[in-house]
Amino acid sequence: MGHTMKWGTLPPKRPYLWLSQLLVLAGLFHFCSGIIPKSVTKRVKEAVVLSCDYNTSTEELTSLRIYWQKDSEMVLAVLLGKVQVWPKYENRTITDITNNPCIVILALRLSDSGTYTCVIQKPETGTYKVEHLTKVRLMIRADFPVPTINDLGNPFPNIRRVICSTSGGFPKPHLSWLENGEELNATNTTLSQDPETELFTISSELDFNMTSNHSFLCLVKYGDLTVSQTFQWKTPKPTPSANQHLPWTITITVSACGIAVIIAVTVTCLTCRNAARWRQRRRNEENMVIERYSLST
Structure with missing residues (x-):
């Protein structure tokens, strides 16, 4: 870049110097309070780039003073090419002062919401005057994901219990159960907030x-804003019991037995008839033999 930068260093222990700078910034904040800021909307844990909207050269940067503050608190300062980051933004805020100075805030938090002011001072006749002012309003969103509904089983006979839950959103939510447009009475509703x-x-x-x-x-x-999830329940079809199968079983069994008896009787009758015919034929043959023997004698 053609200039040196020092990342993440804390402000030097010169209370009078930083007090004077804060007083200057407070005055500048009051001076530029009439400026309508631009708006940027981001989500929690995302990153944002806030620009000063000021074009400059590498040579000019070494003589500029660049201050970033949020509302009434300091964020970052670039003095003679050296970067100083305040503790609340340390390790997650960096700057790029090439051509158009800007800062990048990583891992956004809800507390990062606010109006950021970029102040650029330029040396003139032994002092510094305000060369450029920019305001950016940063809004942080924390959207709730679509709720999930899980089955918790049967706490009582013929009673089913389900639970609906979602997390990671802001502001404070309200959860309700609806059926056919009418609100139902929930069994147990819990709400918690992460302190960090x-x-x-x-x-x-x-x-x-x-x-x-x-x-x-x-x-x-x-x-x-709202998010929602639908849960469908269909009454299961009743499964036939053993008693319901009993009449059919008896009918089939009786029918099978009846058919078996008929077949057995039929077979028996045919067998007896054939046996009688065979005995009659046998007797006739014996009689014929006796008659022939008598005649020959």
């Missing part, structure tokens, strides 16, 4: 009767 990220987690349980069909809507509202 300020993001919310919400969950709610619902009990319903399993003997009829249902279509539930889990609706989560946060600010002017």
Whole structure:
């Protein structure tokens, strides 16, 4: 870049110097309070680039003073090419002062929301005067993901329990269960907030009767936004019991036995008839033999 930069260094221990600079910035903040800032919207954990909208050269940078502040607190300063980052933004804020000075804030938090002011001072006759002012309003969004609905089983006979949950959003959410446009009574609703990220987690349980069909809507509202998930329940078809199969079993069994008896009787009758015919034929043959023997004698 043609200039040296020092990253992440803390301000030097010169209270009077930094006090004077803060007083100057406070005055500048008041001076530029009438400027309408640009708006940038980002989500939590994303990165944002805030530009000073000031074109400069590498040679000029060595003589400029560049200050970044959010509302009334300091963020970053570039003095004679050296970068100084304040503790709240340390290790996640970098700057690029090539041509158009800007800062990059990584891993955005909800607390990063606010109006950022870039002040560029230029040396003139032994002092510094304000050369350029820029304001950027940064808005951080934390959208809730689509809720998930899980089955918790049967706490009571013919009663089913489900739970709807979502996390990682802001502002404070409200969860409701709806069926046919009417709000239902939830069994247990819990809401918690992470003290570090300020993001919310919400969950709610619902009990319903399993003997009829249902279509539930889990609706989560946060600010002017909503996310939702639908849960469908269809009554399972009853499975035939052993007693329901009994009449058919008896009918089939009786029919089979009847057919077997008929077949057995038929076979027996035919067998007896054939046996009788065979005995009669046998007797006739014996009589004929006796008659022939008598005649010959």
